Amino acid sequence: MKLVVRVKLLPTPAQASVLEATLTACNEAATWAAQVAFDEGVCKNLPLRRLTYREIKARWGLGAQAAQHAIKKTCDAYTTLAAKLRNGRYGRPCSKRHSRASGKPVVFRAQAAQPYDDRMLSWQHEARTVSIWTTGGRMKNVAFTGMADQLEVLARHRQGESDLLCEGGQWYLLATCEIPEAEPNAHPVSFIGVDLGIVNIAATSDGAKYSGRRINRRRAKDRALRSKLQKKGTKSAKRRAKKCTGREARRNKDINHKIAKRIVAEAARTGRGIALEDLGGIRERVRLRKPQRTTLHSWPFAQLGAFIGYKARRAGVPVVYVDAAYTSQECSQCHHVERGNRPSQAVFACRSCGFVEHADHNSSHNIAHRGWYVWVCGVESTAPALTLIA
Known part of the structure; x- marks a missing residue:
């Protein structure tokens, strides 16, 4: 590796x-x-x-x-x-x-x-x-x-x-x-599902949540400051803008490293694998308003997945990628799929069996189930071949 x-x-x-x-x-x-x-x-x-x-x-x-x-x-x-x-x-x-x-x-x-x-x-x-x-x-x-x-x-x-x-x-x-690479775990007992999002950057099927509210507020402040300095256009404004260059990217990278390290450590400790969503082409598929577009497209989800991938390979933890379609609308108990199962961003309430849970955790359970199915079928995902240590 x-x-x-x-x-x-x-x-x-x-x-x-x-x-x-x-x-x-x-x-x-x-x-x-x-x-x-x-x-x-x-x-x-x-x-x-x-x-x-x-x-x-x-x-x-x-x-x-x-x-x-x-x-x-x-x-x-x-x-x-x-x-x-x-x-x-x-x-x-x-x-x-x-x-x-x-x-x-x-x-x-x-x-x-x-x-x-x-x-x-x-x-x-x-x-x-x-x-x-x-x-x-x-x-x-x-x-x-x-x-x-x-x-x-x-x-x-x-x-x-x-x-x-x-x-x-x-x-x-x-x-x-x-x-x-470490000797891979060929017989994981199950999989940890990881749901990626904006309000919660990552939520796992174990119940862990990595909130993004505070981070999103800081990112919004950074964007407002950059816009203000660009409009001002003075020499001092340009010096300040240059000083702030890359600050958000460095912060995001540090957060992604920490999240990936914790998820992989838990999977290695419990002898499980990790299931992630395949978010390829999400920018073309998702239709959002302009303010939401900026928030969604500026967080490096691919980087987080890459960090989880290479850390997992070093620890011998298997990683699989699953289809992300309808994971937020599917009930993790009865597997009924309906748009009305999501009455709000944070709540999942199944209209078929009445199961209620936090929406992100419900999605992570679905991802874990799909990850196990992918593994049983013998389709193992590969982690990125080249990643930075920082």
């Missing part, structure tokens, strides 16, 4: 300036290659390399490996863009968003991540330093730090490329590690 460990670099001011010049050169070269790919209609690695490799080395002074990584990064960006267009991430074909996204070449930020392989980057774990290629030559003794457990994973299991990244003036390396 692949994980990505994030370590913080501690360069001196002189080293930081060299790293910044290197990252800028690599991304300028990738942006130029993206323009060539767009003009020539070539997005495959080998044909694009024939068109751009020599020019990139000559104009930006990149080494052979750095030039090839810049070209590959361009090809990967176009592959990702094509997948997003195909999956409706930018709306329907011929829409304005779709046309804007597909009608111009990819552009890389000056400090976007740059891949490094073992020929460009070497680790000295005991000294906690790295030796890294730059446009100014090989730079040695660049210190790094991180949490003790993450550094242990890095030293034991690092394999493959690492990405150099600059965020908010801080330098990081994202290192890929190949982690051995």
Whole structure:
């Protein structure tokens, strides 16, 4: 199983300036290659390399490996863009968003991540330093730090490329590690159903609820502040907006990690599996008013599912995905399905057998039942292959 460990670099001011010049050169070269790919209609690695490799080395002074990584990064960006267009991430074909996204070449930020392989980057774990290629030559003794457990994973299991990244003036390396998976539990006694929502981010069939009311209020305040600063448009407003960039995403990520950790720990302790809803395409299926749309579409449910997936794989807990249709309208006791079973957001009252329960817990029981059925039928879901440790 692949994980990505994030370590913080501690360069001196002189080293930081060299790293910044290197990252800028690599991304300028990738942006130029993206323009060539767009003009020539070539997005495959080998044909694009024939068109751009020599020019990139000559104009930006990149080494052979750095030039090839810049070209590959361009090809990967176009592959990702094509997948997003195909999956409706930018709306329907011929829409304005779709046309804007597909009608111009990819552009890389000056400090976007740059891949490094073992020929460009070497680790000295005991000294906690790295030796890294730059446009100014090989730079040695660049210190790094991180949490003790993450550094242990890095030293034991690092394999493959690492990405150099600059965020908010801080330098990081994202290192890929190949982690051995725990022996999977082939005979779970049952499944924990997890219902995802807005009022309650997650509710389990064990009765646990992870409320989202306080979080949603903070998110609403963040959105109001961003809107206010954008309208103001002064230099101080822009500085404040830049300072707040990414705050909501970091908070959401932290909350998702904590929720996933608790759910997986409970499943591992009791010898059970985890059943999740398959929410693929929910943005296209759900019809909501504009204020509700913002709340629903901005919470990273896919990220929460990915965190549960990779933590479960490390713990040997089986994870299955089930059809989410009508889980909120189905009675978990008699399985009668009717829209009128939901008199309010929080209440479920079956019109057939009279069963009454909190709506989210009723849904989680249905998800648990469907998860067991999926498992018995032999259709096990796979967890995402690559996730960040943070």
